[in-house]
Amino acid sequence: MKKLFGVIGLGRFGGSICKELSKEGKEVLALDADEDKVNEYKEIATHAVIADSTDELALKELGFRNIDHVIVAIGDNVHASILTTLILKEFGVKRITVKAQNDYHEKVLQKIGADEIVHPERDMGKRIAHSIISSNVLDYLELSDEYSVVEIKAGEKMQNKTLMELDIRAKFGCNVVAIKHGKDINVSPMANEQIHFDDILIIIGADKDISRFEKELVVDDD
Incomplete structure (x- = not known):
């Protein structure tokens, strides 16, 4: 079955995640309490709705219990972020990624069981979106x-x-510039270089080509 994603909070960070996931062809339910922000994403997300994420009944009616991975990207309202995360945990959502405002917020999120905590000032939306799509994408x-x-x-x-x-270069237009085998790194590997389980490939290319490469050879079914 197709994996479903939810993005709660459509500010700069949440909006960036929503755009990247949608661009990759993922089904995204986007939610924000601000009507203008929701209207901005009506043509981007699969569904964009106006709602209060701290309203348990509203989230239940919208089907958040059935979403595989929810990204809580609420702005400055730490209380709303924590309460929303708690509700999602009670729903039994498989994976919850939460934007933390500060170290104290992060500690609380860890205690209530957030699966992944990110700091937008340290992380790019694009990087996080790709790691969400596949656990094989490390950076x-x-x-x-x-x-x-x-x-x-x-x-x-x-x-x-x-x-x-x-034949990555011919099929996808990307170049493998290095392969890491444990602690060893092979820069400019030869064509007869064999890839083993858990090797790490460093690839450079156009975003659209990397996206095709990920979809065909990288994306896992987790």
Whole structure:
């Protein structure tokens, strides 16, 4: 079944996550209490709704119990962020990622069981969105508006195959610039280099090409 995502809070951070997930073809339920922000995302998210995320009944009626991964990206209202996270935990949501305002907020979120806590001043929306889509994507660095470097853990589809067999450059337009084997790193690997389980590939390319590469060879079913 297709994985469902929820984004609560459509400020700069939540909006960035929503745009990236939607661009990758994911089903996204976006929620905010601000009508203007919701209207801005009506054509971007699968569904965009106006609601108070601390209203348990409203979240239940909207189907948040059935969403696989919810990103709580509420702005400055720490109380609302904590209460929303608690409600989602009680619903039994499989994975909850929460934006923390400060270290105290982070400690509370850890105690109530948030699965992942992020600090938007330290993390880019794009990087987090790609890690949400696949746990194999370890890091994502923007070089420009169109080009990025991505660090990817080799999945089952790549195991025991050489770079020549995968033909990443010809099929996807991306370049493997290095492969990490444990503590060793091989820069500019040869075409006959064989990829093993848990090797880490460092790939450079256009965002659209990296996206195709991720969808075909990287995205896991977790």
